[in-house]
Amino acid sequence: MKINNNIQALNSYRNLHQNQFNTSKNLEKLSSGLRINRASDDAAGLAISEKMRSQIRGLKMAERNAMDGISLMQTSEGAMQEVHTMLQRMRELAVQAANDTNTEYDREQIQKEIDQLKLEVDDISEKTEFNTRKLLNGFSAVLTTFDAGINPINIVGYPKVTDANIKSGNYQLEVSNVVMTEKVTQPSAGLGQGDIKFVNPNDGMKLGEYTILVREVEQNQDAKIEVLDPDGLSIGTMVIPIGSNGANNAQDVYGIQMDATKISTAGTVKVKLEAEATLKLNDVSDPANTVTIQAERKLTSNNGLFRHGGVEYQFNSNLQAASLDYTITNNALSFQIGPNTNQNVMIDIPRMDIVTLGIEDVNVLTNADANKAIFALDQAINRLSDSRSKLGAVQNRLEHTINNLQVTHENLTASESRIRDADMALEMTEFTRNNILNQSATAMLAQANQLPQGVLQLLQ
Known part of the structure; x- marks a missing residue:
């Protein structure tokens, strides 16, 4: 028998300490509802869970951002509707004024209403706001400019950016291999393919489909x-000799x-x-971005309109093979619709005044x-509709x-819950087991502490 070291008591104490530690863990999980309360509970699980929490909170905020973006666009679109x-x-008034039953005085009265409506269009353009941000005055538009005195390719108007993601900077449009093509799309009156051609297509005629009424x-x-x-506008009317009377079979009618x-x-x-022309768009500010925009490409215009590299160009028959330098200033609005960097959508809202x-x-x-x-009003209505x-x-x-963000938020939350949340039933079962073991270990420690007293019997 030994009295210096009570091995049985030490063993009971060790088991009691372990049971109390486990019980403490059970109580911590039951009171917090979490399986992982600190990194030591599950280091890898904690790291994964925290990344998921970042995504979950980001998704929730991105959903709110998208809703705010919709609200902004609804405000803009509501103003455009008016x-x-x-x-x-105004178009209705113009149709009324075109009737010659109206006197000069009548047309002046009609003009008064048109003038007031024009003023209101400008007012709406300047005053429409969302959260103090003006929406229709061009501050949220993608603008293009170039030196009006330098236009070697003879572009009509300014380039129009259709991709709001294109960045601000200096660009160069290269045009080469220009070929004018003509085709009879509707033969009639005895005229077919090869019977009609444009006399001098390089004199600034509009590109597109012409109608010849015989x-x-x-x-x-x-x-x-x-x-x-x-555009359906009459260029003019002419009487020409035809058939056997047309000794000169090449009749020139307004350039056709x-x-x-x-x-x-x-x-x-x-x-x-x-x-037909080959177009190439160069990013002068960042030459490495040229291929990203769009490299050289052979295109055929549609009513004089070329679309290339997220930009539209309008030309007439004066289109020349040359280069044009211009600048893009991108003021488009960026809506952050994802939880991570650069997960956004860009939207530009053009100026809506009477000049535009x-x-x-x-x-x-x-x-x-x-x-x-x-x-003119038909054209304006089309621009606004666009x-x-x-x-x-x-x-x-x-x-x-928003629907996708909500589904992703739900699924990520479920995934994070599986990693971090405590199974309350399991933890309660473990707590009950450890609680019983604590009581048992306490009793056994008391018994083990009594064992050395047996030595006293030897002293009697």
């Missing part, structure tokens, strides 16, 4: 020819040459003038001016984004 209403009213035909005598440009000897009946002929819409000089004081006003359609498309996209 501008649309005013443009429709009317009042007297066989082997003459016919009235009217030419409409790609036709074989008049083949005209035998009335009809409507359509002929398309387009351009092309109705600054609209007046209906004469029949001719009223007809011009109808055309902008509203783009905003509507992005709104639909963001609604799908």
Whole structure:
């Protein structure tokens, strides 16, 4: 028998200490509801869980961002809707003014309402705001500029950026291999492919589909020819000899040459003038970005419109092989719709004043001016419709984004819960077991402490 070292007591104490430690862990998990309360509980699980928590909180905020973005665009689109209403009213007034039952005085009264509506369009452009941010005054647009005196490729207007992700900087458009093409898209009146060509397509004619109206035909005598440009506007009307009377078969009608000897009946002929060219967009500010934008590519215009590298260019028949330098200033709004870096969507909102819409000089004081006003207002309505359609498309996209964020948030939360949350039933079972072991170990420690007292019996 030994009294210096009570091995049984030490063993009981060790087991009691371990049971109390386990019970403490059970109590900690039961009181917090978490399986991992500190790194020592599960180092790897804690690291994974914390990364998931970052994503979960980021997803929740990205969802709110997307909702705020939709609210901003709805505010913009609501203002545009009212501008649309005013443009429709102005067009209605222009149609009214085009009727010669109106006197000069009548047209002046109509003009007064048009002038007031134009002022209100400008007011809406300047005053529409969201969270004090002006929306329709061009501060959120992607702008392009170049030296108007240097236009060797003869671009019409300014380049229009269609990709709001393109960065600000200096760019260069290279145009080469320019070829004008002409094709009869609707043969009629005896005229077909090869019977019509453009006399001098490089004199600034619009690109697109021309309509030739052949009317009042007297066989082997003459016919009235009217030419409409790609916008549907009349270039002019001319009477020419036809059939056997057309000794000179190459009749030039407002820049369009036709074989008049083949005209035998009335009809409507359509002929398309387009351009083919090779385009290359260089990022002068960052040459390494040129390939990313879009390298050299052979394109055919659509009504004089080329789309290349996220930019639209409008040309007429004066298109030349050369280079044009221009600058892009990107003020597009960035909506952070993801939990991580650069997970955003860019949206640009163009200026919506009367200058941008092309109705600054609209007046209906004469029949001719009223007809011009109808055309200008049609163009303005189309521009506005284009902008509203783009905003509507992005709104639909963001609604799908929100749905995806919600699903991802739900699934990530479930994943994080499996890693970090405590199984309360299991922990309660473990706590009950350890609690019983604590009581048992305490009793056994008391018994072990009594064992050395047996030595006293030997001293009697």
